[in-house]
Amino acid sequence: MGKTLIFGHKNPDTDSITSSIVMANLEKKLGNDVEACRLGNINKETEYVLNYLGMEAPKLIEDAEDGTEVILVDTSNPGESIPNLENVQIKKVVDHHRVALTTPYPLYFRTEPVGCTQTVMYKLYKENNVEIDKTIATLMVSAIISDTLLFKSPTCTDEDKKVATELAKIAEIDMDVYGMDMLKAGTDLSSFTIEEILKLDAKETNLKDKKSIIAQVNTASIDDVLTMKSELEAGMQKIIAENDLDLFMFVITDIIESNSKAIVLGNSANIAEKAYNEKIVDNVIELKGVVSRKKQIVPIMTENA
């Protein structure tokens, strides 16, 4: 039997990447033969974290051999995972999203309704009496800051805040300073093509029977991103045509002001107007106070689809 592979979702964010590293460290401490992996390129925010720690990214994989033992972190959604998930043996799942798969066999499955996988991971370390060192603490707290946008997201729970505060001490970081630097690093789109920007954090979502993509980027200035508006629109139209989409929503989130605007295209664009009771003007809709796709976009858009 080869190593157990640990990975998060495709289009990995800071939580998926750090959770695979942090879970691998825990499993190794428990005597298990595992390897941290990733299913896609590292984003700029995660790059900031890894550079800060002088750490390599986990191994890039596209799939796993049939029969391999795997541990899933930060998602249980087969649509966001390796293509042959049905043919591998899932040993564990640690997550903070909905339960998105069933299994024909018993396994360790732990998901909790908190803002970040690392908040659950922190508990696993405590429960197994494994020490959280400075590096592990930095990885963990970075993911919590990332997923909760420095505690401003409505997905953030008291537990996330408490755990992050504890971890920041071990990591010896000032959360506001380090956190804002890290989030800002993630807003740097300069090295990406339009096609790459549209895919950076894109989730395929069915809004009832409407085939949709809701993509999101963080920024310190929405206007800056909107200087690329016509190029973004052209790219979105291409993806809509190629994938026969009813809707493509590209959400631009101001991480400083905690607001968003979205470019909305497709035959079902009017779902957004109904959902937010706002007019789409020149393909753009204001999403006041919206920062969380999971809590403030997907459910409301689904309801109005």
Next chain:
Amino acid sequence: MGKTLIFGHKNPDTDSITSSIVMANLEKKLGNDVEACRLGNINKETEYVLNYLGMEAPKLIEDAEDGTEVILVDTSNPGESIPNLENVQIKKVVDHHRVALTTPYPLYFRTEPVGCTQTVMYKLYKENNVEIDKTIATLMVSAIISDTLLFKSPTCTDEDKKVATELAKIAEIDMDVYGMDMLKAGTDLSSFTIEEILKLDAKETNLKDKKSIIAQVNTASIDDVLTMKSELEAGMQKIIAENDLDLFMFVITDIIESNSKAIVLGNSANIAEKAYNEKIVDNVIELKGVVSRKKQIVPIMTENA
């Protein structure tokens, strides 16, 4: 918002009943407004446990009002739960079986590949620093003894044994004496009709495309149960006809010798012959060393279906 209802599976066994009581106690200690419930009659084994503790059975319910908050224990399988599971809000799941449902929302979902839900529950008490008193310990250890047949089942893990040993101390019981008395109480079929015996612990299972029921009873003497053979066969034939089954397997497990025999009826009865490389003689097949439906029957029968 009304109370959060806590319940296990239909045809409740000792683990389902005690887990709903033990989970309710934990939730109350954590300040939550909950009620322990059950989805069916108490069996003789569970009755022994509740009588030993002078304790009432949880409240019998058939469903829950739409929108009610619920906590599932000992199963996540919608087919074994309330009929309107899709319309209630599942807050938590604590289990030791396969993941059998997906949810559109995040929740606390904890299943571990151990022999009994109570082994997981024990950890929840520890993690939340809630004391396990003598009554709670007795409920917990009873379920572990029940699910693992006093550690003889292949579903039993080292963790189950360790937790049970710890709990037996708090419960102040001799596990072998109390456990065997409890298991024997569960083998008393004298007060049941044939129809009731066939339903006591019956699981509807699809063996690939073969519609099947695999029922199980524990006994101290297989021959005693087989004195009712012709009545059992008539009852099974009736259920096969009414439910258009391909197979009905009635497994009689000797809890002292750790062996089973099964009455096998239906057009697909030969699956059992292939699975165990044994002849069915007069509708009965020998299942040497078999005690666990989950580990030693369902997978092998499925493979040979």
